Every structure is written in structure tokens, then in C-alpha cells.
Amino acid sequence: MERIPYLGQTILRWQVGASSFLALPEKGARLMNWNVTLGDGSVRDIIYWPEVSSLDNFHRIRGGNPILFPFAGRTYDRSEMNHWRADDSQRRPMPQHGFARQGDFRITRLDERGFSALLVPGDEAKAAYPYDYEFTVSYRFEPAGLYVEFELTNHGAAPIPWSAGHHFYFTLPWTSGLTRRDYVFEAPATKTLKHIESGRLVDGPRLAPRETLDNPALVDTIHTGLRGHAFAVTERGSGQRLRFNTGFTNTLARDAAIVTWTQDEKAPFYCIEPWMGPPNSPENKTGLHHVGPGQTQKFLVEITLE
Numbered sequence: 001m002e003r004i005p006y007l008g009q010t011i012l013r014w015q016v017g018a019s020s021f022l023a024l025p026e027k028g029a030r031l032m033n034w035n036v037t038l039g040d041g042s043v044r045d046i047i048y049w050p051e052v053s054s055l056d057n058f059h060r061i062r063g064g065n066p067i068l069f070p071f072a073g074r075t076y077d078r079s080e081m082n083h084w085r086a087d088d089s090q091r092r093p094m095p096q097h098g099f100a101r102q103g104d105f106r107i108t109r110l111d112e113r114g115f116s117a118l119l120v121p122g123d124e125a126k127a128a129y130p131y132d133y134e135f136t137v138s139y140r141f142e143p144a145g146l147y148v149e150f151e152l153t154n155h156g157a158a159p160i161p162w163s164a165g166h167h168f169y170f171t172l173p174w175t176s177g178l179t180r181r182d183y184v185f186e187a188p189a190t191k192t193l194k195h196i197e198s199g200r201l202v203d204g205p206r207l208a209p210r211e212t213l214d215n216p217a218l219v220d221t222i223h224t225g226l227r228g229h230a231f232a233v234t235e236r237g238s239g240q241r242l243r244f245n246t247g248f249t250n251t252l253a254r255d256a257a258i259v260t261w262t263q264d265e266k267a268p269f270y271c272i273e274p275w276m277g278p279p280n281s282p283e284n285k286t287g288l289h290h291v292g293p294g295q296t297q298k299f300l301v302e303i304t305l306e
Contacts, residue, residue, distance in 0.1 A: 001112050007055045016113065017143025019305075022049070024058075025110075028101045029117040029137035032064040034146065036305065045171040046242070046305060048269040059102035062263065065168045067137055069100035069119075069150070070129055072165030073259075073279025076199025084128075084282045087161065092128055097167070099125045100135065114139040114146075132156035133291075145304035152291050152298075159290040161282060165259070165275030166301060170242070172213065172262075172270040174235055180214040180270070184234045187258055190225035199280045213260075213270055222278050223258040224287075231258060233272060241306040246274050249298035255287035274301045 002013050004022075011032065014021045022033040034047040049063040059066065075094045077083035084094045095102075100119055109116035116138040119125070132155040140147040154160045173179060192204030205217040213233070234241040246256060259273040276299050277287010291297045 001110070007052070009055055012110075012115070014112070014114065014141050016141045019141065019143055019145075021114075021139075021141050021146070023115065023139070025107050025115050025117040026105055027055075027058050028103060029067050029105045029119075030058070030064050030101070031139060031146075031148070036144075044174060048169040048171040050268075062267075062269065063169045065148070065166055066097065066101040067150075068097040068165040068167055068273075068275070069135060070098050070152075070162040070164060071279070071281060072097060072163060072167075072273075072275045072277075073195060074199070075280050076283055079198045081197075081199070086282070087159070092130075093124075094128045095124070098164070099128055100137075100164075101167075105137070108136065109138070114141045131158075131160045133160055142304075144306075145302065147300065147302050149301075150299040151296060153296040154291040154293055157293050159292050161288055161290050162297075163275070163277040163281035163287045163289060164299060165257075165273055167271060167273050168303075169269040169271055170233070171268065174240065175238065178235070178237075180265075181212050182236050183213045183270075184210050184236060185213055185218065185231075185260060185272070186210045186234065187223050187231035188227040189223035189258065190227060191223075193222040193224060193257075193278055194220070195222065195279045199283055201278055201280070201284055201286065214265075216265075218260040220261050221259070222275075223260065224255060224278060226253070226256055226258070229253065229256075231272075242272075243304045243306055244272070244274060245302040245304075247298075247300040247302075248276075249300070250291075250295060251289045251297045257287060 033049040075084040104120045105117035119135040134153045136151045138149045193201045194204045232243045255277045257275045261271045281288040
């Protein structure tokens with residue numbers, strides 16, 4: 001592991017086998033880039049990071065893996081966005097995707113294979129989520145993959161709601177000359193949903209179990225009713241694959257979701273996002289998890305390059 005100056009900050013770099021990982025743990029526990037050196041000496045970006053001239057508004061940069069906590073996506077209270085209503089019936093503010101991606105973290109573990117970082121709640125977090133808790137993001141890096149774990153511990157006397165997620169930006173296409181049509185997304189979903197402006201979830205498009213990433217119906221679609229914990233993106237022709245596995249500790253995966261999204265048809269990235277549940281979980285009561293007093297819950301994602 002080495003420290004590298006970057007646009008006025010110090011980022012960390014890990015070299016594990018052929019894989020290189022860049023992160024700025026103190027800012028949103030953000031993994032910025034994952035790339036692999038191939039046998040011919042060329043470098044392939046797996047997790048996308050754009051060329052930027054400044055880290056101002058770091059959390060708004062479209063790249064890496066923004067952490068979505070305590071709730072992924074948009075939350076509503078009675079059709080008004082950026083609010084939510086807790087179990088105590090009090091209305092509170094809640095930014096889109098929560099506050100962790102723009103929050104400060106303190107490194108609690110740093111070694112040759114990754115890091116753990118603890119959220120340090122600021123004023124925004126305390127106003128939106130006034131609980132006594134610890135939220136930790138942990139990465140472990142492998143020669144051909146990574147593990148990332150969310151851990152939420154409740155130190156208070158009342159249950160804590162959450163439904164967090166990831167916003168992985170993957171470089172696409174992987175190979176020069178290919179297009180999104182050359183990549184297949186495969187997930188064990190039995191249902192798709194869309195999130196409309198009122199905050200409600202409605203039925204989404206009818207999709208096949210295997211869809212190429214040029215299908216516009218995939219954009220901003222929530223895949224749920226999962227029959228298993230594994231899903232994948234495969235490059236046709238070469239057979240190269242990114243395989244995903246998810247897992248939960250001390251809570252059920254019943255309403256787990258995968259969100260597929262990209263900015264537009266020309267964007268150099270495509271987002272495959274494992275979430276603990278669909279958006280607006282506090283109001284829709286779908287995919288909402290509760291950590292009891294003195295308890296800990298975990299959400300794990302494993303990504304492997306095959």
C-alpha cells in the first residue's frame with residue numbers, strides 16, 4: 001500500500017497481484033478505481049474514474065463506488081422528496097442516497113489488503129438520522145476481485161432502520177471496438193420496478209433473464225424478487241465476466257435489489273448497483289431493515305473478475 005498526492009489530497013493505492021486499487025477512505029469511504037494489468041502489459045479499468053481537475057464536490061463525481069447510506073435512492077414523505085418519516089412519526093430531512101457519500105470517515109484499519117473506515121456523523125447526518133450507531137465500510141482487495149462490507153451497530157435503545165447500497169461505476173466497453181450490445185446482464189430477478197416522482201414503486205418493464213446493456217429499458221430499473229444471491233455481466237465473444245455475490249448477516253435478503261443505470265447512451269460507464277432493497281424503503285416498507293438495540297447487521301458484496 002502506498003500514499004499518492006492527488007489534486008491536493010493524499011489517496012491510497014494497493015497493488016494486489018495484477019490488480020491495482022485507488023481509494024480516499026476519509027472522504028465517503030470512497031473506492032475510486034480498480035484496474036488490472038493484463039498479460040501484454042496493457043491496463044484495463046474495471047471501476048471507472050474520470051479525468052478531473054478538482055476534487056471540489058468530490059461526492060458528485062461520477063466514478064468509483066459512492067456509498068449510499070442510510071437509504072439508497074430517493075426518499076419521500078407524503079410525496080415530498082428529500083424527506084422521510086421515522087417510526088416515531090417525526091418528519092426529517094434525507095438527501096438523495098443519504099449522507100455517507102459526502103460524509104467524513106475515520107480509518108480504523110489499514111493494511112496491505114484494504115481498509116475499514118468509520119462514519120463520523122456531521123450536522124447533516126445528525127439532523128437526518130439521530131441515532132446512536134456506528135457505520136463501518138470495509139474493503140478487502142484480491143488479485144482478481146474485491147469484498148466490501150457494510151456494518152451497522154445499534155448502541156441505542158430503539159431499533160434503527162436502514163436500507164443501504166452501492167453505486168459502482170464500471171468502465172464500459174471493456175474492449176476497444178465493442179459496444180454495450182456486446183455485454184450481457186444476467187440476474188435471478190422475478191420482478192422489476194420503477195420509482196416514480198410520488199415516491200411509489202410501480203411495475204417495471206418486462207425483461208428476459210439475460211439482457212444486453214444496450215437495452216434502454218434497463219436504465220433506472222430496479223430488479224428484485226431475487227431467486228439467488230449471484231448475478232453477472234459478461235462480454236460476449238471473449239466470455240470475460242464480472243460476477244457479483246451478495247450476503248446479509250442478522251437480517252433477511254427477501255427484498256434485496258439490483259439497480260441498473262447509466263447517464264446516457266454515450267457515457268463511458270455503466271452502473272450495476274447492489275442495494276439492500278428498493279428506494280424509499282421507509283415509506284414503501286419494502287426492503288427496509290431494522291437493527292435492534294445492541295445488535296449488528298451486515299451487508300456484503302463480492303465482485304470477481306473471471
